[in-house]
Structures are given as structure tokens and as C-alpha cells.
Amino acid sequence: DTEVTQTPKHLVMGMTNKKSLKCEQHMGHRAMYWYKQKAKKPPELMFVYSYEKLSINESVPSRFSPECPNSSLLNLHLHALQPEDSALYLCASSPGQGFDEQYFGPGTRLTVT
Amino acid sequence: LAKTTQPISMDSYEGQEVNITCSHNNIATNDYITWYQQFPSQGPRFIIQGYKTKVTNEVASLFIPADRKSSTLSLPRVSLSDTAVYYCLVGDLHYKLSFGAGTTVTVRA
Numbered sequence: 001d002t003e004v005t006q007t008p009k010h011l012v013m014g015m016t017n018k019k020s021l022k023c024e025q026h027m028g029h030r031a032m033y034w035y036k037q038k039a040k041k042p043p044e045l046m047f048v049y050s051y052e053k054l055s056i057n058e059s060v061p062s063r064f065s066p067e068c069p070n071s072s073l074l075n076l077h078l079h080a081l082q083p084e085d086s087a088l089y090l091c092a093s094s095p096g097q098g099f100d101e102q103y104f105g106p107g108t109r110l111t112v113t
Numbered sequence: 114l115a116k117t118t119q120p121i122s123m124d125s126y127e128g129q130e131v132n133i134t135c136s137h138n139n140i141a142t143n144d145y146i147t148w149y150q151q152f153p154s155q156g157p158r159f160i161i162q163g164y165k166t167k168v169t170n171e172v173a174s175l176f177i178p179a180d181r182k183s184s185t186l187s188l189p190r191v192s193l194s195d196t197a198v199y200y201c202l203v204g205d206l207h208y209k210l211s212f213g214a215g216t217t218v219t220v221r222a
Contacts, residue, residue, distance in 0.1 A: 004156070041215075042200055042212035042213065042215050043157065043200075045208075045210055050208070090157075092156070097206050098206045098208035098209065098210065099144070099145035099147070099205060099206060102147075104158065105156050106154075106155055106156055107154070107156055
């Protein structure tokens with residue numbers, strides 16, 4: 001199974017809501033990533049978990065809170081988002097090293113109203 | 114972080130070879146170069162990776178000169194289904210990752 005799954009596919013939330021994005025992989029990968037992608041822009045790295053520990057936080061606002069419950073799961077908790085946070089949120093996994101091939105999920109299309 | 118620069122767009126016709134060059138002048142010794150393909154509303158998909166010289170797989174070739182300050186992705190005999198955005202990514206062992214802005218390749222019949 002070489003698939004990364006993400007739920008939900010689409011999410012609309014108000015600025016006062018709390019929601020979570022979920023990502024799962026069963027490839028035995030030890031690194032998992034969250035990216036944010038705006039239209040016609042490249043993916044922008046937000047967080048990296050390596051061996052279930054947060055390794056990279058690219059100065060992401062605290063209204064985004066990542067969580068890695070185990071090596072197969074990655075969550076992104078959302079709270080008090082702004083309309084400019086509307087984007088495609090991509091999850092990826094890789095075997096372990098930073099330069100390894102990344103497997104991306106299909107993304108969650110988030111709209112903040 | 115290595116800064117990567119790619120052309121914004123390229124047009125081609127079916128059956129032609131497409132070459133996309135990515136510039137990464139300040140690439141570090143430990144950096145690898147990876148190319149991804151992305152279709153609308155999908156996540157990027159791995160195409161090829163290299164460190165130096167030439168790498169070839171079943172879908173593409175990657176040429177990296179000795180100074181490693183650029184890399185060229187070569188797509189042989191493109192078809193309409195190769196219309197997509199192609200990203201160059203420079204990254205190291207420690208998750209220092211830098212995506213290029215992406216090149217939109219349009220293949221026409």
C-alpha cells in the first residue's frame with residue numbers, strides 16, 4: 001500500500017470553529033509532513049515529524065497545531081483561523097531522511113469563512 | 114536554504130521531448146535534487162531524484178552538471194496526459210526543503 005490518505009477532502013469552517021485534519025499512511029514511513037498550498041503556488045512546508053517527534057516548525061502561527069499520535073497518523077488541529085488560511089493542505093510521508101522521496105496525499109481543501 | 118528558480122511555463126506538442134531546467138546556485142554539499150509532478154487538485158507525485166551526473170528511470174531523465182548549480186528534467190515523447198505543473202525540490206537530510214515556483218507544461222495535440 002503506497003497511499004497516503006487524508007480526511008476530510010473538503011472543509012468549510014468559521015473563524016471561531018475548531019476542526020482537525022487527518023492523515024494516515026501504512027508504508028512504515030518514519031517522517032510525515034504538513035504543507036499548505038495556495039492556488040498557483042508551490043507547496044509551503046509547515047511541519048515535519050521525524051520518528052514521531054516534531055523536527056521542523058516553519059514559524060507557523062499557533063492557530064495550527066500538529067499532532068503525531070503514532071508513526072502512521074498525523075493530525076493538524078485548527079482553531080481561530082483567518083480567511084487567508086484558506087488553501088489546500090497536503091500531507092506527505094517519506095521513509096525517514098529529509099531528501100527521501102515523499103508520498104503525498106490528495107489534500108484537504110479548506111475554506112475559512 | 115537553496116533558492117530554486119524555474120521557468121514559469123513551457124509549451125510542447127505530443128511526441129516531443131520537454132526539458133525543464135531548475136537553477137539552484139547556492140546548493141549545499143548535502144542537498145539532493147528531486148522533481149515532482151502535480152495535476153490540479155491532487156498532491157504532487159515523485160518523478161525522479163539525483164545528486165550528480167545523470168539519472169534515468171522509466172518516465173524521465175535528470176541531468177546534473179558537475180557544479181550542481183542547475184538540473185534539467187527531461188521528459189521524452191510527451192503526451193497530452195503530461196500536461197501538469199512540475200516542481201524542482203532541493204532538500205537535505207535534515208528536512209531543509211526548498212521547492213521551486215513550478216513550471217506549467219502544456220502539451221498540445
